[in-house]
Amino acid sequence: MAAAAAAAAAxxxxxxxxxxxxxxxxxxxxxxxASVGVCYGTSGDNxxxxxxxxxxLRENGFTVVRLYxxxxxxxxxxAGTGIKVVVGAxxxxxxxxxxxxxxxxxxxxxxxxxxxxxxxxxxVVGNEVPAGETAHLVPAMENVHAALAAAGLGxxxxxxxxxxxxxxxxxxxxxxxxxxxxxxxxxxxxxFLERTRAPLLANLYxxxxxxxxxxxxxxxxxxxxxxxxxxxGDYGYQNLFDATVDALHTAVAKLGGGRVRVVVSETGWPTxxxxxxxVENAMTYNQNLVRHVRQGTxxxxxxxxxxxxxxxxNEDLKEAGVEQNWGLFYPNMDRVxxxxxxx
Numbered sequence: 001m002a003a004a005a006a007a008a009a010a011x012x013x014x015x016x017x018x019x020x021x022x023x024x025x026x027x028x029x030x031x032x033x034a035s036v037g038v039c040y041g042t043s044g045d046n047x048x049x050x051x052x053x054x055x056x057l058r059e060n061g062f063t064v065v066r067l068y069x070x071x072x073x074x075x076x077x078x079a080g081t082g083i084k085v086v087v088g089a090x091x092x093x094x095x096x097x098x099x100x101x102x103x104x105x106x107x108x109x110x111x112x113x114x115x116x117x118x119x120x121x122x123x124v125v126g127n128e129v130p131a132g133e134t135a136h137l138v139p140a141m142e143n144v145h146a147a148l149a150a151a152g153l154g155x156x157x158x159x160x161x162x163x164x165x166x167x168x169x170x171x172x173x174x175x176x177x178x179x180x181x182x183x184x185x186x187x188x189x190x191x192f193l194e195r196t197r198a199p200l201l202a203n204l205y206x207x208x209x210x211x212x213x214x215x216x217x218x219x220x221x222x223x224x225x226x227x228x229x230x231x232x233g234d235y236g237y238q239n240l241f242d243a244t245v246d247a248l249h250t251a252v253a254k255l256g257g258g259r260v261r262v263v264v265s266e267t268g269w270p271t272x273x274x275x276x277x278x279v280e281n282a283m284t285y286n287q288n289l290v291r292h293v294r295q296g297t298x299x300x301x302x303x304x305x306x307x308x309x310x311x312x313x314n315e316d317l318k319e320a321g322v323e324q325n326w327g328l329f330y331p332n333m334d335r336v337x338x339x340x341x342x343x
Contacts, residue, residue, distance in 0.1 A: 050076075086121050
């Protein structure tokens with residue numbers, strides 16, 4: 001479609017050779033574009049400056065990045081790059097955003113409107129909000145949504161990111177449902193997302209499901225199973241990623257969110273610090289993920305899965321163990337392992 005549009009728009013004096021060259025350049029650009037986004041966390045005391053990180057994003061073809069808070073240095077570096085930004089309103093600001101429309105308007109003014117050259121994709125109100133603090137969640141989402149609309153930025157969708165722990169049943173996907181604890185607030189979240197046509201963001205880690213499930217074949221978690229592992233009615237599942245995404249779609253639909261799209265806002269595999277954590281497994285999972293998300297899941301085969309690899313760097317201020325070892329890059333900017341993001 002893009003190539004056809006380029007051909008239609010080309011001036012009549014373009015030669016066949018010129019057109020072939022133009023289309024070749026366009027194809028090369030598209031081939032380099034990463035088919036996943038990346039999570040840029042900052043829980044490290046040895047990370048490169050934001051301007052350098054944004055250069056790395058561009059060099060590696062990333063077209064979208066997730067920030068966990070509106071880091072001014074990162075947003076300044078992202079301005080004018082065309083890289084889409086998923087930005088978080090952290091959990092600690094939710095009470096103010098929920099109880100004050102003016103506070104929500106001020107937050108939008110200071111963190112979104114103040115960066116007119118940044119291409120914002122979503123505002124993520126809260127990340128894995130603890131169950132005891134969810135009373136503020138949807139009111140905060142409502143107020144931020146209203147503030148964006150009032151600022152003429154209604155195209156920036158407001159959502160939240162939930163943890164994999166909110167899912168009570170993963171297999172079979174047709175039985176997917178939320179935990180009783182999650183049901184206490186997810187109905188309100190889903191109703192908001194259904195009304196505003198925003199996606200639900202979910203941090204989904206087949207690694208943790210695999211390491212906590214006795215008898216599961218690791219190939220099912222790493223996208224390397226040679227055939228169907230779980231048959232669910234008419235749908236066959238060859239990998240745990242698809243099964244988890246479809247289980248979440250089922251759980252959301254049960255709450256009236258049949259139109260709500262699931263975005264995988266974090267996923268990855270650790271290179272050290274725990275069972276099955278290795279450079280080889282991390283490389284296998286993430287490279288296969290990059291290839292796999294170009295297609296949909298068995299229940300939604302025509303809809304490409306939007307996914308974000310966790311994380312850009314190994315972060316040394318996180319809890320010791322696997323938490324420090326999810327990075328695609330070391331803080332010195334060397335790759336942890338070879339991977340082609342546009343493959």
